[in-house]
Amino acid sequence: DAGVIQSPRHEVTEMGQEVTLRCKPISGHDYLFWYRQTMMRGLELLIYFNNNVPIDDSGMPEDRFSAKMPNASFSTLKIQPSEPRDSAVYFCASSSRGRPGPGEQFFGPGTRLTVL
Amino acid sequence: QKEVEQDPGPLSVPEGAIVSLNCTYSNSAFQYFMWYRQYSRKGPELLMYTYSSGNKEDGRFTAQVDKSSKYISLFIRDSQPSDSATYLCAMSQGGSYIPTFGRGTSLIVHP
Numbered sequence: 087d088a089g090v091i092q093s094p095r096h097e098v099t100e101m102g103q104e105v106t107l108r109c110k111p112i113s114g115h116d117y118l119f120w121y122r123q124t125m126m127r128g129l130e131l132l133i134y135f136n137n138n139v140p141i142d143d144s145g146m147p148e149d150r151f152s153a154k155m156p157n158a159s160f161s162t163l164k165i166q167p168s169e170p171r172d173s174a175v176y177f178c179a180s181s182s183r184g185r186p187g188p189g190e191q192f193f194g195p196g197t198r199l200t201v202l
Numbered sequence: 203q204k205e206v207e208q209d210p211g212p213l214s215v216p217e218g219a220i221v222s223l224n225c226t227y228s229n230s231a232f233q234y235f236m237w238y239r240q241y242s243r244k245g246p247e248l249l250m251y252t253y254s255s256g257n258k259e260d261g262r263f264t265a266q267v268d269k270s271s272k273y274i275s276l277f278i279r280d281s282q283p284s285d286s287a288t289y290l291c292a293m294s295q296g297g298s299y300i301p302t303f304g305r306g307t308s309l310i311v312h313p
Contacts, residue, residue, distance in 0.1 A: 128305030188234035189299030193245025
């Protein structure tokens with residue numbers, strides 16, 4: 087299994103530009119999570135999906151952030167317009183309710199976003 | 203106060219030392235207690251987990267849960283430079299697949 091795939095791995099953009107982050111979860115997983123990680127705030131849950139349906143987006147900072155999951159194998163996180171304070175590492179993770187235990191999350195390698 | 207508190211460190215120890223990493227929490231409904239390890243520029247990976255109270259051992263790693271004190275620990279024996287990473291505690295309620303993560307503690311094991 088290739089694991090969770092994220093693209094791009096690095097993104098440098100200018101303030102005001104639109105940014106789109108992409109994620110391909112592990113095949114067969116029914117949960118997908120988007121996180122943001124910074125030194126100051128640690129790992130923050132932005133939104134999660136169950137069976138492609140957004141369940142909780144209370145972590146999304148503001149209306150500039152949006153996420154979609156059009157099918158079980160693809161999700162996007164969009165920031166429009168981007169601001170310097172959005173600079174962070176964004177992780178996508180997936181998990182399966184079918185596995186025993188706490189619902190281990192499998193994380194992608196992350197997208198390092200820098201907004202100038 | 204956050205639901206899960208974890209000292210960000212960094213914690214620097216010499217090779218071979220016993221390391222103790224800790225988290226406190228406020229939600230008494232938590233049933234699963236997890237430790238994730240995150241190497242630099244990588245995503246977190248589940249290291250081990252316990253259900254409810256008690257200890258769990260896996261090689262050089264031991265996880266402890268004290269629900270009465272709302273306190274969990276991860277011990278690393280005979281620490282190695284390859285253990286240098288950020289360790290995040292995470293907790294979830296039974297039946298929930300949504301963990302609450304601590305901020306992570308940065309561990310540096312120097313030769």
